[in-house]
Amino acid sequence: MQSRLLHLFRRHARRTAVTLIPLAFALLHISGALHLQVLERLENIIYDTRLRATMPRTLDERIVIVDIDEKSLDRVGHWPWGRDKLAALTQELFERQQVALVGFDVLFAEADGSSGLANLERLAKGPLRAQTGFKEQLARLAPTLDYDALFAQALQGRPAVLGYYFTSDRDGRTKGVLPPPALPTERLRGLPLRATSWGGYGSNIEKLANAVPAAGFFNSVTDDDGVVRSLPLLAEHQGKYYESLALAMFRTLLGLPEVHPNYVSAAPQGTHDTLHSIVLRQHGRELALPVDDRLATLIPFRGPGDVSGGSFRYVSASDVLEGKLPANNLQGQLILVGSTTPGLLDLRVTPVGRTYPGVETHANMLSAFLDGKSIVRPDYAVGFDAAQLLCAGVLLALALPALSATYAVLLSLGVVAALAGLNLWLYLAQGLAMPLATVIVMAVLAFALNMVYGYFVESRSKRELAALFGTYVPPELVDEMVKQPENYSMQATSRELTVMFCDMRGFTAMSEQMEPLQLQALLNDVFSQLTHIIRSHRGTIDKYMGDCVMAFWGAPVPTAEHAQLAVQAALDMERAVEQINLLHRERGLPEIGIGIGLNTGTMCVGDMGSDIRRSYTVIGDAVNLGSRLEGLSKHYGVRTVVSETTHSQVPQFAWQELDRVRVKGKAQAVVIYTPMSPLDTLSPARASEISTWQHFLAAYRAQDWTQCGTLLTDLLHNAPHSSLYGLYANRVQALRGQPFDPGWDSATSFDTK
Known part of the structure; x- marks a missing residue:
């Protein structure tokens, strides 16, 4: 078995090398040495298609989006609203609706001056400072006009989370107050983590930031094609690590467990550490949230998004403010306050929609946290990709050259299907978004190159071989030869073969009695039948010489039983002539006879002749002896004369020894025989x-x-x-x-x- 595989490899070495070319380029691509952007785009297309095909498209009743929609802007007023309205909204949600958690996907970076309190205070210190009772009235009114204080009071002591954003500002401009880092530096091993890093931020005013237990950034990660597919769970700013809005809401819901790193390697590697996941620890319990090398996770979209998407319930913010919802209608639910209005610029391009509400991306992440599900591209994705490339590439390179076109198609489709099936299983069952595009393209290109090489190179040599030998060799032998065309050529070689000379008796008399066309038809008919017999016994036609046909066995396809095949052909030719003579007697045509000479020996076989005309033939002393033996058949009154070398290789036949003869050109006498029949029929x-x-x-x-x-x-x-x-x-x-x-x-x- 091993030797056979080695033979196949050597036989198809060039075709195997060609098939390995896509594998080499694929490995260069995933290693980073060769950047093929088209493969990255295809990877995104595959991911997006798989995501859309596997989305549950069901409603998560635990999460409700309070939407600052067009209706709300029309009824309440343009954004930003006064903080007194937001305070009223918060009071309505917590007190009358009894919600479990509220997260704000909006920013409160400026103090609210819509009440006019600041102007009144300037008047009290300026033109109206002498006005009797003005300051006293202002002091009584101030608490109701300090909208930021009202909002902060509504948030105080409640499970509410504010949002903010980071920027990549080169100048590092900042605004507002950041919350405490979710992952303190003392929990790290002294090296920075591989994470998305930001230079600046825009956060909430201090009064509001201090009123809530947590805050989270609402930045997403936009891929090179402009599509949002993932959200970072942690982001780095000045060496500190802050949590996302969805993670902050989830931690607040759990009672703010501590965030700890779960490292990929036991010891620090290089200049940065890499995390496998972040771990939430509380009261001896742990919950791991997988992350990729950017401390991000892919967004597990539930559906197409927006009010009509069916993934989350949308409630107009104006309906909440105006108390139109029945009491406790949102009891125990998790609320995200955000906007789907295009004018507020919180719509994003995602795999499931070109104008997807940003607030719903956080709702999807929160839903995944609650379900204990996530989708992540792990740190070992490149290693996995290399492994599947090597397995698939080597398999195709070794197997495709040895297969027919049909089986090559089936194998390639099977490999692609197996890779796609494994990829889908890892995605659905393990939450792993493994690469697929590169290996699929590699498999397709490997198949294509293999077929192209087979058609234009190997098939050409096979066609040339068939053209060379097709007129000499039986079709079934040509079929065998084209399977290994490199083993056959017209180059002359010496090997043991069996040669046959068959001469038609009475041809001269027939030529005198028959018209030329009639003689031609008869000769063609006889030669056709005899040729068919020779070819059916794997014989190679050498040439036709007037009324004689010359053939040989054992070349170009080596055949161990060449002597036996030649003898059996001779006996079948004798019976065929008997049948031809029966028809001739019925039709009044002259009968024919044949004389056959067979000899086995070493002969030179190959393409021989002149520059003008060449043919695939045999020459040598053994060939000459075969010709002499054919001439002796008439002398001994038999149809077939066989040399002793042929006789010795066919013991399964009954023979009649004829004589010892010394033919012209040979000093040594040879024993000659005539075949009778197979032994079992004698x-x-x-x-x-x-x-x-x-x-x-x-x-x-x-x-x-x-x-x-x-x-x-x-x-x-x-x-x-x-x-x-x-x-x-x-x-x-x-x-x-x-x-x-x-x-x-x-x-x-x-x-x-």
Whole structure:
């Protein structure tokens, strides 16, 4: 098995190398040495498609979005609203609706001066400072006109979370007050974490920031194609790590557990540490939230988004302010206050919508936290990608060159389906967004290059091979040859083969009696039948020479049983001629005879000839002997004459030895035979006749003419018309009067071809 695989590899080494080219480029891409932007775009397309296909599209009744929508702006007024209205909104949510948590996806970076309190205070210190009772009235009214204080009072002591944002301002401009870091530096190992880093921020005024237990940033991560697919859970600013709005709300809901790092490696690596997850710890209990190398997680969108998306319930902020909702209608629910109004610029491009409300991205993250589900691209994604590339690439490179086009398509589709299935399972069952685009493109390109190489290079050589050998070799042998075209060529080689010469008897007489066209048709018909028999026994047609056909076995496709196939072909050709003669007698046409000579030996086979005309043929002494044997068939009165080398390789046939002969051009005598039939079909009478004949030959070579005469009498009695027995009867008669010759080898010499 191992040697066979090694042979296949060597045979298809070039095609395998070509198939490995996409793998090499793919590995360069994922290593960062070669940046192929098209693969990154395709990866995003695959991720977005998979996300949309697997979204639950169900309503999460735990989370409600209080929407500052067009209706609210129309009824309450343009944004920003006075903080007194926000205080009233907060009071309504906590007191009358009994909600569990409120998060604000809006920013309160400026003090609210809409009440005019600041102007009144300036008047009290200026033009109206002498006005009797003005200061006293202002002191009584101030608490009701300090809208920021009213809002802060409404938030105080309640599970409310404010939002803010970070900026990448080079000047590091800041505004408002940041909350305490969620992950203090003393919980780190002395190295900064790999995280999204920001230079500036815009946060809430101090009075409001101090009134809430937590605040979180509402920044998202925009990919290179402008699409928001993930939200960072932690972000870095001046060496400190702050939490997102969704994480702040989730921690507030849990009672603000501590945030701890869960490192990828046991010891710091390089200049930064990398986290596998962040861990929330409280009262001995832990909850891990997986993150990627940016301390972010992919947003597990529930549906297409917006009021009609069906993922979350939307309530108009004006309806809450005006008390239109029944009491306790939102009891126990988690509230996110945000806006879907285009004018407030909180719409984002996401995989599930081009104008997706930013507030709903945080709702999706909060929903995932509550369900204990997340989607993350882990730190080992590159290693996983390299592993699947190597497995798929090597498999295709080794297997595709050895497969037919149909099986190559099936294998490639199977590999792609297996990779896609594994990727989908990891996504759905493990929450892992593993790369897929690169390996899919690699597999497709590997298949395409393999097919192109096979068609334009290997198929061309196969077509050339078929064109070269198609007129000589049976189609089934050509089919075998094109499977390994590199093993066959027209170059001359020496090997053991079996050659056949078949001559048509009576051709001269027929040419005198028949019209040329009639003779041509008869000759073509006979040669067609004989050629079909030769090719059906894996023989190669060498050439047609007038009324003679020459063929050989064992080349170009090596065949161990070439001698047996040639003998069987000769016997089938004899029977075919008998059938042809039956038809000729019925049609009044002249009968034909054939003489066949077979010899096995070492011959030179290859493309030979001149610059003008060449052919695939055999030459050599063994070929010449085959030709001489064909000429002896008429002399011995048999149809087929076979040399002793051919006879020795076909023991499964019954043979009748003919003679020892010394043909022209050969000093050494050879024994010749004629095939009778397969041993298992030989009749007892025929077997007895052959046995008697062997005794005769022994007596003949011993020069025992009396015994020869006795045995010949028996043979001629059973076969009175045998030309062979008649030939030897004449020889015995001529030799009877000669003295015993101790140097006689009984060989018959022939001086003509």
